[in-house]
Amino acid sequence: MLSPQAKQKIDRELTKYPADQKQSAVMSALAIVQDEYGWLSSEVMDEVAQYLGMPQIAVYEVATFYNMYNLKPMGKSKITVCTNLPCALSGGVDAAEYLKKKLGVDWRETTADGNFTLVEGECMGACGDAPVLLVNNKRMCSFMSNEKLDKLIEELK
């Protein structure tokens, strides 16, 4: 069941759209429930479908199309590092390699203690602050030197 808090947040989103266009709230609804559960199981997606009066398949289509939805459980912290060209020219790939070595994982892998999942990201619209990374979709960290990466990992453990 969707929690009352989640429903409340989804209801606020629904006020933005015409009454006959509830489907417009599906992306934010999925983001809201992902915050709660950490990932989107098909049960959770079905509840969203029911709540918004949409076919289940239409919800799966959205969840599988957009990169920031987690379709399986992630580590406690999902770290997305941008390695696109503008970032790569300013140390983005180096930062990613440093994290891989430090955490002992490759892209899309989770550390054995379940703390971290490392994901390769595309441009986050923050190329001037490279190296940049995103923690659990929401917290953007800029100018990530090795020292700052060490500190961040320590903090998130």
Add this chain to the structure above:
Amino acid sequence: MAEFAKTFDYGPDAIILKGLDGSNWRLKDYESRAGYAALKKILRDGLKPEDVIAEVKKSALRGRGGAGFPTGLKWSFMPRSFPGAKYLVCNSDEGEPGTFKDRDILRYNPHVLIEGMIIAAYAMGIAVGYNYIHGEIWSDYDRFEEALEEARAAGYLGEKILGTDFSFQLHAFHGFGAYICGEETALLESIEGKKGQPRFKPPFPASFGLYGKPTTINNTETFAAVPYIIREGGEAFLNLGKPNNGGTKLFSVSGNVARPGNYEVKLGTPFAKLLEMAGGMRGGRKIKGVIPGGSSMPVIKGDVMMSIDMDYDSIAKAGSMLGSGAVIVMDEDTCMVKAAERLAYFYFEESCGQCTPCREGTGWLYRIIHRIEHGLGRQEDLDLLLNLADQIQGRTICALGDAAAMPVRAFVKNYREEFEYHIAHKRCMVGPGGYSTRHVAESLAMAAE
């Protein structure tokens, strides 16, 4: 965090980003910078919607999202006496690699965008608008929501704005990680709660847009230029730039420069000047190539670039496009094969999969450049790449196909000897690594100060 360990020195000619320090983004700060004066002028003087559009036409403002389409003309396509709902949409999906200007508007001057959108809504008789914000910039989305609340509380947004009969509701929409949603019709699909797959055009959004209703879509920076145009006059804006290229433009300078960042300059400013504002080349190294308008645009050789002015027409004459204004600078230590490989991977990853030439072609482009980069290339690969680019470009529903094909073509054309060296010698011409990140540690230390 080092969130604010950045420069707010946007340049002496800034108008949109003028006087910002990272903390003065609230309504009262904006009002002290003549904020909402343009809206008040329109409502007080009873300016007619046609007058507003005429002023925007006079300014020669061109769309800042990539295509450079004249804004006033776009606004005049909206059916004036359409009986049902019409929509206004702002494209803050900024995902074109190298582009990070709209984010500074959203977080440091959100009200200039809100005011610009209100004026646009007035000019086109629109009652509801959405701002589609890039998924990765969550805290900036939150701030924009907060700014909207401020504007509503002050009577600038909502029912009967400033006591007149004009009403306009504006909402924020959060993307969730799909480059293709920057394409305007994919963006509309996304707001409708679907996969972001572009629509066939025509019909254009002005006749069949959001929920099938007439819709106008502009980029964040385009809307943000509007208050100045109304306040100071279209003529004044035009005169900042040059004919057909009115106003200032935000350039996001990234790559091997000493001070990456946003710089707002008059259109027509020499590239050499812009480079100087960005601190020159990092470590004093030689400039090798520049992508002047975001990753989708053809790369230009460094020495050629040094004599080009930064405006739509000059860059087009040099064989590229001003695009989104993202200037990616590469120095002599950059392996152009590796650079092309990374961009090709991006388009492969982000193709929505709808059109076969793009879905399959972007994968082929990537795989071929990948094998050249990894010493497995064949002599005939370069012609194959160009042939593939031909098979993709112009044969897809949206311009993502072109965006994938054009850079490949330009990389091969301008740096053919590097590709050939890779194929013949199975290694890189510029040495290991492929990107010059040796001096990055220094820059990071500087940024942290």
